[in-house]
Amino acid sequence: MRALFAEWVAQSGFGLTVDALGSMWVRRPGLEDHLPPVVIGSHLDTQARGGRFDGILGVLAGLEVLRSLEDAGYKTRRPIEVVNWTNEEGARFSPPMLASLVFSGGMAPDAAEDRRDPAGIRFGDALDAIGARGTVSPLAKPVDACFELHIEQGPALDAAKVPVGIVTGGFAMSGRRLRITGRTAHVGPTPMMHRSNALVGAAAAALAVDELGWRYAPEQGKSTAARLDLRPNLPGIISDEADLWVDYRHPDPARLADMDADLEAALTDCARRTRTRIEIAERWGFGGFSFDADLVSLLKDTAQALSIPAVEMLSQAGHDAYHVAKVAPAVMIFTPCIGGITHNEAENIDRDMTLPGIRLLMEAVVARANR
C-alpha cells in the first residue's frame, strides 16, 4: 500500500516526506509557501478482515485533489499537504490512531516506538523492518486546517441516499479492559460449587456489555464485547484469568457516563453470579467533542453553493481527525458505504455517491487554502 501510494505520488510529481513514525506527507506548494498548510489526512492501513475503502478513500481523495489542481494549473495561496497517518486501525499495535495521537502530543514518540505487538515486536523495529521510518519529526507543526474524508462506516447516508455527511463532532466513547480472575481446576471431577471459571465470568460480562448496548440503542447507544484472551485456555483445565476488551458509545457524553455506571453495577452482579473476580484493569475513551465551527460552516456553505445534498451528523468511530482537532482546526466529511458494512471484506462504496463528497472536499480545501 505504502509503496504503491509513493509510486503514484512520484508519478504526479509531488514531493513526499516520511516522518519518524512512518506517516507519509505529500506536499503541493502554495504561492505563499511559508504559510501553514491545509492538510487532508486519513490512513491506508486496514483491519484484519477489513475492506478497501476505510481510510484509503480519504488518502486517495486527497491525492486526487492535488492532481486535479495540478491538471488545472491552479495555484493556491497556502500549501496543501496530504497525509497517510501510520497505524490508524491498531490491528497489530495498540492504541489505534497512534501516529496522529503522537502528532497531537498525546503520547511521546519514544513511547509510541516502544508499543509491542502480540509477538512482542516493537513498533519502531517493525517500522525499520519495512523501511518505513523517515527522519522528519512526528510532532505537530503549524497547520491551518485539517480535513478528513472517510466512508461513514454506518448505514445512515446509504439508507437516506444522501451523498454527504458533514461531521460536526464525535460520539463519546468509553473503552475498558476487564480482568476476570478465577481458579484453575480439572474440568472433570471438580464439583460445580468449587469452581471459579474465568471463562464463565468473562461470558457473563460479555453478555452484560451486549445488553448495555441494547438498553441504550433507542438513543443510538451501542456496545461491543470485542476481544477476549483467556489463560491457560486449554480443554482439560478451567481458566483462571481472562482479559475482555469492551467498547461502548453514545452521542451524549452525559448519557455515556450513565452507561459507565450501568456497566459497573452489572459487572458486580456478574462477578457475584459466576463467583469470579471482575475488575476494570484499564480505561480509555475519546470523542464527545465538536469539530471546528468555522470549518463546519465552510462545508455547509460550500455544499449549498454546489447544490450537494448533505446532512450534519456525528462520527461514531474514532478517526485521526479527532486527535488533530486538539492542535488545529479540523473537520470531517462522510461519504456513504453500502449497507453500512465496514471492517468486513464486503465493505463497498458507489462511485456516483462518493464523488460529491470529494468535490466538496476540493472546494472547501481550496477556499481555505486561499484564505
Place this chain on the structure above:
Amino acid sequence: MRALFAEWVAQSGFGLTVDALGSMWVRRPGLEDHLPPVVIGSHLDTQARGGRFDGILGVLAGLEVLRSLEDAGYKTRRPIEVVNWTNEEGARFSPPMLASLVFSGGMAPDAAEDRRDPAGIRFGDALDAIGARGTVSPLAKPVDACFELHIEQGPALDAAKVPVGIVTGGFAMSGRRLRITGRTAHVGPTPMMHRSNALVGAAAAALAVDELGWRYAPEQGKSTAARLDLRPNLPGIISDEADLWVDYRHPDPARLADMDADLEAALTDCARRTRTRIEIAERWGFGGFSFDADLVSLLKDTAQALSIPAVEMLSQAGHDAYHVAKVAPAVMIFTPCIGGITHNEAENIDRDMTLPGIRLLMEAVVARANR
C-alpha cells in the same frame, strides 16, 4: 521429568525401553518371564498450571513397588512392568491420553505422530526434538492386568478421611467443539440490530453450558466451558468466528444423554437470542463403563485383608487406564488429594493418606503376578 525418571530406573537396575510414541516401559522379570506382564501405568506429564502429583504419583508408586520387591529379594511368577504413558494431559497435543489411545488401537501410530500443536509442530517431530522416540511398537501387547494408581482429583476421599478409592468405572463424558459464526463489523458505528458478534454468541453458549452443570449438580453432573478461540479477536472489529470447547459428565450414561439433549436445545436458544449461528462442529466422549470385575474384587478383598479403609467410587476424569481397559483387564486405585484441588499449582497430597493406596497397589499387583 523423563530424564530424571530414566536415571532413577537405571539406579534401581531395571531395564528401560521406550516405544515409538515415547512411552517409557520399565521391566522387572518374572520367574516365568514369557508370560504377559502385570502393568502399572500412569503419566509424568502435567497440565499448564498443573500440579506435581496428577499422574506422577502413579508412575513413581509403580517404580517404588518394583524397588520394594527388589529390596525384599521377592520374585513374582509373571514379569511386572511400569509404564509412563506419553501425553496423557493433552496440554500441547490433543487428544489427551494419546499414547494409551494408540496402544488400545483407537488411533494409528502415524495419525498420532501427525497431531499438531497450536504452532503447527508435529507430535512426532516434537518427540524427535527431545530425543524421546524409541523403536518399540506403541501398539498393544498381551497384558495380564493393568493397575493405575492416581490422586482422586476430587474432594471426596479427603473430605471423608478415607485413604483409598477402589475405582469401579468411569463417569460418562461428552465433549463438544462448538463453532459460532457471526459477521465482522466496526465496533463503533454498526447499529446494535445489524450486529452478529461471535463473541456474544459464544458467551451465551458458555453460560448455557455452565447452567447445564448446575442443573445436574445434585446428581453429580458437571459441565465446563473450557476453551474459547476467537477470530479475528481484536479491539476494533466484531469477531465473526469462535470455537468453544465444552465438556460435561455424569455418573449415569442415560442421564448424560439427557444433558446432550438439554445442551442442544439451549444452543438453539442462544443462537436465536444472539443472532449468530451455533453448530456442533465436533463430538467426542469417553467413560460410562466398568473396570474389570475380577480386579475390582481383588482390590476389595486385599484392602479388607490389610484393614485398609476403602470406598468404591467412579472416576470422573479420563485416565490412561480407560483406554487400556479396552484391550486388557484394568482397574484404578485413587488416593486423596487435599481439598480436591488439582490442575492447579496448589495441588497437594498427604504422605500418610497416600501410603495405604500404594501398599494396596503392591499387594494386588503381586497377587496378580503370582496368579
